[in-house]
Amino acid sequence: MDSIDPDVVVDMCGAALGAPDGGRPLLAEGVDWVVRRGEAWLVTGPMNAGKSALLETVAGLRPLAAGSLRVMGQRWEDLRGDDLVALRRRVGLVFEGRGRLFPGMTVVENVALPLCYHGNLSLSDAAQEVDDWLDEAGLMPMASETAGRLSPAWARRVALVRALVLRPELVLLDDPLAGLDASHGPWWEAFLGRLRHGHPRWNGQGPALLITSGLPRSIPALGSGVRYAVMEARRWREVGDGRDESTSREPGSCGGVPSRDGSASRG
Amino acid sequence: MSRRLDEAPPGSQPSSLVPDEPWVRWMAWAPWLGNGIETARQVGAFALIAAGTLVTERRRATRVIGPLVQSQVARAGVRVLPIICFMGVAIGALIVSQTTLLLVQVGQADLVGPLLATVVVRELAPLTAALVVLARVGTATVAELGLARAMGEVEALEALGIDPVHYLVVPRLVGMSAAVVCLAAYLVLTSLGAGYVVAFMRGLAMTPGDFAGAVAGALSWVDFPLLALKTAGFGVLTSMIICFHGLARPLRMEEVGEATTRTVAHTLVACVVLDGLFVPVYMAL
Numbered sequence: 151m152d153s154i155d156p157d158v159v160v161d162m163c164g165a166a167l168g169a170p171d172g173g174r175p176l177l178a179e180g181v182d183w184v185v186r187r188g189e190a191w192l193v194t195g196p197m198n199a200g201k202s203a204l205l206e207t208v209a210g211l212r213p214l215a216a217g218s219l220r221v222m223g224q225r226w227e228d229l230r231g232d233d234l235v236a237l238r239r240r241v242g243l244v245f246e247g248r249g250r251l252f253p254g255m256t257v258v259e260n261v262a263l264p265l266c267y268h269g270n271l272s273l274s275d276a277a278q279e280v281d282d283w284l285d286e287a288g289l290m291p292m293a294s295e296t297a298g299r300l301s302p303a304w305a306r307r308v309a310l311v312r313a314l315v316l317r318p319e320l321v322l323l324d325d326p327l328a329g330l331d332a333s334h335g336p337w338w339e340a341f342l343g344r345l346r347h348g349h350p351r352w353n354g355q356g357p358a359l360l361i362t363s364g365l366p367r368s369i370p371a372l373g374s375g376v377r378y379a380v381m382e383a384r385r386w387r388e389v390g391d392g393r394d395e396s397t398s399r400e401p402g403s404c405g406g407v408p409s410r411d412g413s414a415s416r417g
Numbered sequence: 418m419s420r421r422l423d424e425a426p427p428g429s430q431p432s433s434l435v436p437d438e439p440w441v442r443w444m445a446w447a448p449w450l451g452n453g454i455e456t457a458r459q460v461g462a463f464a465l466i467a468a469g470t471l472v473t474e475r476r477r478a479t480r481v482i483g484p485l486v487q488s489q490v491a492r493a494g495v496r497v498l499p500i501i502c503f504m505g506v507a508i509g510a511l512i513v514s515q516t517t518l519l520l521v522q523v524g525q526a527d528l529v530g531p532l533l534a535t536v537v538v539r540e541l542a543p544l545t546a547a548l549v550v551l552a553r554v555g556t557a558t559v560a561e562l563g564l565a566r567a568m569g570e571v572e573a574l575e576a577l578g579i580d581p582v583h584y585l586v587v588p589r590l591v592g593m594s595a596a597v598v599c600l601a602a603y604l605v606l607t608s609l610g611a612g613y614v615v616a617f618m619r620g621l622a623m624t625p626g627d628f629a630g631a632v633a634g635a636l637s638w639v640d641f642p643l644l645a646l647k648t649a650g651f652g653v654l655t656s657m658i659i660c661f662h663g664l665a666r667p668l669r670m671e672e673v674g675e676a677t678t679r680t681v682a683h684t685l686v687a688c689v690v691l692d693g694l695f696v697p698v699y700m701a702l
Contacts, residue, residue, distance in 0.1 A: 211572050271480060
C-alpha cells in the first residue's frame with residue numbers, strides 16, 4: 151500500500167475543473183498541483199478563469215470533472231459522516247465578495263456558529279473566544295450588527311474570522327483583496343502576513359494559505375517563498391516563487407508526490 | 418382544391434387517436450400523473466434523508482439545534498395560535514349554525530355535539546391546522562430557504578462542516594410537525610367551545626356537561642391517537658415539501674417565487690391524499 155506524505159495538504163493531479171455539478175463547460179484542465187504544509191500560494195488569473203472553482207473544489211464543495219484530488223491525504227468522495235466533518239474542520243474557506251455570511255444572523259452569531267456547532271456550545275460558552283477573534287479583527291464595534299447590514303469590506307472580514315475560528319490547517323481565500331479601500335487593504339495584508347509567519351493561535355505555525363486574485367499582484371507582507379500560479383485560457387501554469395520556474399510537482403509524477411527528501415510517496 | 422387541415426389525406430387510414438374517445442382523454446393525464454409520481458418519489462427520498470439525519474445526528478450540536486427547533490415551534494405554532502383560534506371559533510360556529518336548524522326539524526337536536534366533534538376531530542382540525550401553517554409560515558420558509566440556496570449559504574454551511582440538512586431541515590421538520598399537532602388540538606377545543614355557545618344561543622337545551630358528554634360519546638379512544646397520527650403526518654408532509662422545494666434543487670433568484678407556488682399546490686394535494694388514506698380507517702371504527 152502506498153504511503154501518504156503527511157507534509158502534503160493538497161495533491162491535485164490531472165484535474166479538470168467544471169461546472170458546480172462537476173460537468174461541462176470546463177473552466178480549467180490539466181491542473182497538477184501540490185501544496186505543502188505552511189506554504190503560501192497566490193493564484194492569479196482573469197475573471198471566469200476558474201479560480202473560485204479551484205478553491206471550492208479543494209474545499210470539497212464541487213466535484214472534479216476529471217483527475218484526482220487529495221486533501222490532507224484523503225479524497226472527499228471517500229468520506230462520510232464524522233470523517234467528512236473532521237476534514238472540513240481542517241479546511242477554512244473565505245468566499246469572495248461578502249463571504250456568504252448568514253445575513254439574518256448577527257456578526258457574533260456568524261462567527262460563533264462553527265464553534266458552537268462543533269463544540270456543542272451555547273452562544274455564551276463561546277463568547278470569550280468569539281470576542282477575542284472579533285477584537286483582533288477590529289469587529290467589536292459591530293458585534294451585534296446583523297451581517298446583512300454590513301458593508302462588503304466588513305462582511306468579508308467577518309467571513310475571514312468565521313473561517314478561522316476552528317483553526318484550520320489549510321485556509322483558502324477567494325480574492326480577499328478585491329475592491330478594498332485604503333483602510334481595509336493594509337489590514338488584510340498585515341493579517342495575512344501574521345497568518346503566514348505563525349499566528350499565535352496556530353502555536354506559531356501558520357496554516358497553508360491559498361489565495362486567489364483577479365489582478366497579477368504580490369502581497370509583500372507574506373514575505374519570501376510565496377508560490378505563484380496563473381489560471382488562464384483553461385490552463386494552469388505555476389510560475390515558481392518569482393525567482394525560478396520550479397513546479398510543485400515533478401513532471402510525470404502524478405503517480406507519486408515527491409517528498410522533500412526526493413523519494414516518491416503516494417496514496 | 419384546398420383541403421381542410423383536419424381532414425385525413427386521401428388514401429390514408431383513419432387515425433386511431435380519435436380525440437373524442439374516452440381513453441385518449443384519459444391518456445392526456447398521463448404526463449401530469451407521471452410528474453406527480455416523480456415529485457412524490459423525490460420528496461420521499463428527501464424525507465428519508467432528513468429522517469436518517471434526524472436519527473444519526475440526534476446527539477450532535479444539541480445546543481445549536483435545540484434552540485432552532487424551539488424557534489420553529491414558536492414561529493409555526495405560538496405565532497399562528499391566534500389565527501388558529503379564530504378559525505376554530507369560525508368552524509365551530511358555522512357548522513353548528515348550519516346544522517342546528519336541520520337537526521331540530523328532524524328531531525335530532527342532540528346530535529349537534531357528536532356531529533361537530535366527528536367532523537372537526539376527524540377531518541377539519543388536522544387539515545385546517547396544516548393548511549394554516551402552510552399559508553402563514555410555509556410560503557415564507559420556502560422563500561427563505563430558496564434565497565439561502567440561491568445566495569450560496571448552503572455551500573457556506575458545508576464549508577464550515579455543518580450538514581445543511583441537519584441545520585436547516587431537521588429543526589423545521591420537528592418544529593413544524595409539533596406545531597401542527599398542537600394547533601390541531603387548540604382548533605378542536607376552540608371549535609367545540611364556539612359550537613356549544615352558538616348551539617346554546619339557538620335554543621339548544623343542553624348544559625355544558627351534557628354537551629361534553631355527547632361529544633365524548635361520539636368519539637372512541639382510537640380517535641385521539643389517530644388525530645395525533647394524522648396531524649403529525651400532515652406536519653411531516655408539509656415541512657418536507659416546503660424544505661424540498663426550498664433546498665433540494667439549485668435555485669436562481671427568479672425561481673424562488675415559482676418554487677413557493679409549487680409548494681402550496683403540492684402540499685394541498687399531498688394532504689388531501691393522506692386525508693383520503695385515513696377514510697377507510699375511520700369507516701372501520
